[in-house]
Amino acid sequence: MLSSVQINAHNHWVSVYEPLPNERETLFAKYEVTPDMLEYAIDPFEKSRVELDREANITLLIFDVFVPNANPDDDITAPLGIMITNNNVITFTNAQTNFVNGLIAELLPKFPNQNQSIKIMDLVLPLLMKLATAFFPPIRKADSQRKALQRGIRRQNNHVSINQFMELETNLVFILTSLQGNVALLQQLKRLMGSKLTTPHQELLDDIIIEAQQGLEMAQTTSDVVARISGAYSKVLDxxxxxxxxxxxxxxxxxxxxxxxxxxxxxxxxxxxxxxxxxxxxxxxxxxxxxxxxxxxxxxxxxxxx
Known part of the structure; x- marks a missing residue:
């Protein structure tokens, strides 16, 4: 599915959801997306990074997002493609990341269509801030679950508690890996585009990097504690x-x-x-x-x- 929303007279937000063959042709012809960039953007296994196509003037951000209400069999993080072209910002979503369109819809009313001073980065950077800080609640929840499990396991050591610790540890590994990639992406974005950004945009990007690093440190601390406790109680069971x-x-x-x-x-x-x-x-x-x-x-x- 492909839809377009006008940001101002020259810029649009294009939402792409699992594009069909005819929609891919529209992206190539109307929005000047290259085939390689499209494949990178819709690949569900891409890692966080910045991809540039200088000839086509395309910047692609692969940003890992936390997936709320993920199915137990699915990963709790997934890559989101954000493509910046000459006049458009294009987001590539799937069943896991489709909730991002709702976040963007919340940001759009802040941009009057007639305001020609609005830039594409006025949409991209606030979106990145929302996505970066979205990792905080699950990290805090994981820490609360760790404390509850630890209190329960003190009363009775059993394999069920150890398995719950292992599941919690697995989720934290996904979060930790995603945050590490996101921090690297944001720092790379600052190196590549820092000189082209306005002062407010530079300050906002710095704030996003700080928030992402803070989330990374929180996840690292919680993951280390969970791993140590899980290992300690495994030794107790042994x-x-x-x-x-x-x-x-x-x-x-x-x-x-x-x-x-x-x-x-x-x-x-x-x-x-x-x-x-x-x-x-x-x-x-x-x-x-x-x-x-x-x-x-x-x-x-x-x-x-x-």
Whole structure:
């Protein structure tokens, strides 16, 4: 789907949603988009970066966005293509990133169509600010989930809590990777276009970089804490398992003593001690208990229980 909204007399915002073949031809012919740039913009696996086509005067920003209400099987971040041409800003969205069109629609009323002083970057930079700060709530939510899981796991260690920690850690890795790419993109954008921007635009871009770096630091801290806690409690579970296996080993050794003693006396060997004694059966039980007591004493002295 392709739609166009006028920003002023010369500039338009073009929204492109999973373009069909005829819509691609429109992009090539009417909006001077090159085939290579289009493929970069709609690729769902592109990483955050700035791509330039100096001959066509096209600047393409691949900016990772946080996807609210993402399906459990989908990634929680996705790339958004923002293409800046001579007179247009073109956004490329899909099912995951289509919510960005709503954010842009909220910004458009601030730009009267008759105001010729409006620049394309007056739309692009505020949009980048919204997208950069959109990472803050999920990072804070992840930290709150971490605290809740940590409180629960203190009461009872179980694999369910560890699995929840692993899922939380995975989500933070996606957020962290996206923020690292976004910070690099913004810094590259400043190097490439800083001299062409107005002073207010330069200041706004600096603010966006600061916000993105702050989000990166928050995500890094939360990710490190989650990873350390998950690793620590995994070790606790491993230690508990080792203790259980050690107990079962000791228990099996103790249980092996009665069959050994009774086996000897069950062979009908006449010369064994107490074989012909009238209380021989009771004596064999006593011998068994003595061996068990000796075994337990040895194990305690060897600290096999620790």
């Amino acid at each position: 230690s508990n398992l080792n203790q259980t296996m050690k107990f079962l080993t000791v228990y099996s050794i103790i249980l092996a003593i009665p069959p050994i003693v009774s086996g000897f006396y069950g062979e009908n060997v006449d010369h064994l001690p107490f074989a012909s004694h009238p209380f021989g059966w009771q004596i064999t039980i006593l011998i068994t208990l003595i061996f068990i007591a000796i075994s337990i004493w040895i194990m305690f002295n060897k600290r096999w229980w620790k």
